[in-house]
Amino acid sequence: MKTYRITLLPGDGVGREIVPEAVRVLESLGKRRGRCFEFREALVGGAAIDRVGVPLPDETLTAALEADAVLLGAVGGPKWEGLEYAKRPERALLGLREKLGTFANLRPAVLFPMLKDASTLKPEVIEGLDIMVVRELTGGIYFGTPRGVERYEGGERGINTEIYTTPEIERIARIAFGLARKRRRLVTSVDKANVLEATELWRRVVTKVHAEFPDVELRHMYVDNCAMQLIRRPTQFDVIVTTNLFGDILSDEASMLTGSIGMLPSASLGGAVGLYEPIHGSAPDIAGQNIANPIATILSAAMMLRHSFELEDDAAAVERAVHRVLERGYRTPDILQPGMTKTGTREMGGLIADAIA
Numbered sequence: 032m033k034t035y036r037i038t039l040l041p042g043d044g045v046g047r048e049i050v051p052e053a054v055r056v057l058e059s060l061g062k063r064r065g066r067c068f069e070f071r072e073a074l075v076g077g078a079a080i081d082r083v084g085v086p087l088p089d090e091t092l093t094a095a096l097e098a099d100a101v102l103l104g105a106v107g108g109p110k111w112e113g114l115e116y117a118k119r120p121e122r123a124l125l126g127l128r129e130k131l132g133t134f135a136n137l138r139p140a141v142l143f144p145m146l147k148d149a150s151t152l153k154p155e156v157i158e159g160l161d162i163m164v165v166r167e168l169t170g171g172i173y174f175g176t177p178r179g180v181e182r183y184e185g186g187e188r189g190i191n192t193e194i195y196t197t198p199e200i201e202r203i204a205r206i207a208f209g210l211a212r213k214r215r216r217l218v219t220s221v222d223k224a225n226v227l228e229a230t231e232l233w234r235r236v237v238t239k240v241h242a243e244f245p246d247v248e249l250r251h252m253y254v255d256n257c258a259m260q261l262i263r264r265p266t267q268f269d270v271i272v273t274t275n276l277f278g279d280i281l282s283d284e285a286s287m288l289t290g291s292i293g294m295l296p297s298a299s300l301g302g303a304v305g306l307y308e309p310i311h312g313s314a315p316d317i318a319g320q321n322i323a324n325p326i327a328t329i330l331s332a333a334m335m336l337r338h339s340f341e342l343e344d345d346a347a348a349v350e351r352a353v354h355r356v357l358e359r360g361y362r363t364p365d366i367l368q369p370g371m372t373k374t375g376t377r378e379m380g381g382l383i384a385d386a387i388a
């Protein structure tokens with residue numbers, strides 16, 4: 032039997048509560064479907080700073096690189112906020128992405144029908160919502176040089192550089208078109224080609240790569256229009272592919288359409304090892320109280336099964352288990368509605384683990 036090696040990085044705050052629930056679900060899946068998962072835990076973020084003085088210790092990096100996939104909780108919290116930027120817990124995320132070479136960030140925004148009233152948008156606008164945002168993760172303005180703040184005769188000036196190369200655009204475009212093939216076969220490429228030359232190149236290269244995927248439809252959209260369309264008629268989108276900066280903003284916007292940050296998973300792919308994590312942070316305001324929603328992390332584990340292990344049926348089984356538990360009316364406080372059963376983090380994890388068929 033194949034052993035799937037998973038490195039666990041619970042990190043800080045609620046990360047320490049939700050990662051064990053995803054493990055519980057994977058173990059239940061393993062038992063029922065005959066899969067062997069091997070878990071290895073390592074330090075990251077504030078927990079690593081406290082124990083060994085740095086947010087991303089070498090041993091953690093090694094444990095990540097030696098795994099078949101990595102499941103991360105969250106990092107950060109008020110305790111480490113005074114530290115200088117390079118030593119902050121959040122630096123571990125950039126370091127991990129860079130060292131693992133995960134250039135594609137996948138963020139699905141899917142509406143669970145039974146939660147449609149939790150969104151701030153009208154139910155009829157979000158009915159059937161199922162978007163996959165593919166954000167370029169290791170290039171663009173977050174990494175481009177020159178950068179910094181420098182003095183000039185009039186005072187100071189801040190500089191950042193948006194930079195994309197043909198190979199960087201080609202590889203992210205291929206990921207987006209490949210994903211669209213398994214979905215509704217529509218890619219919307221988002222840029223600001225009317226103003227930014229770097230994204231004029233983006234549009235040209237995405238159009239060229241599209242020729243390899245004639246069965247997928249390609250649309251181009253300016254980022255300002257996309258921000259508007261996501262609120263106006265979000266169901267027009269299937270896969271959205273965009274730059275690091277635009278993807279950062281649009282993926283948050285898309286995720287809020289569904290109403291709860293505690294429900295949304297993510298995957299970072301493209302390198303040797305995939306990195307899976309909920310989109311939310313360490314939620315220090317609710318940490319340690321057994322009230323955090325573990326579903327985003329459990330769904331991240333489902334993405335791991337699908338994208339790193341190619342166990343599509345197992346991924347779907349986890350997703351169905353989540354649906355089933357929600358249909359039965361169980362809710363953590365963040366998604367609680369009148370008439371539903373209030374459930375803690377551990378109880379929710381246990382219910383989903385038990386619901387795996």
Ligand code: NAD
Binds near residue numbers: 365
């Ligand atoms: P956050 O996502 O941690 O929390 C925002 C709000 O959502 C809070 O009210 C929180 O209680 C709630 N929330 C988050 N996850 C939840 C869950 N699973 N269940 C129920 N409610 C949940 O964002 P923040 O408060 O801006 O940041 C807190 C810390 O997390 C900061 O140190 C920040 O830097 C860090 N952070 C880390 C990551 C990451 O590790 N990937 C991402 C974002 C923020």
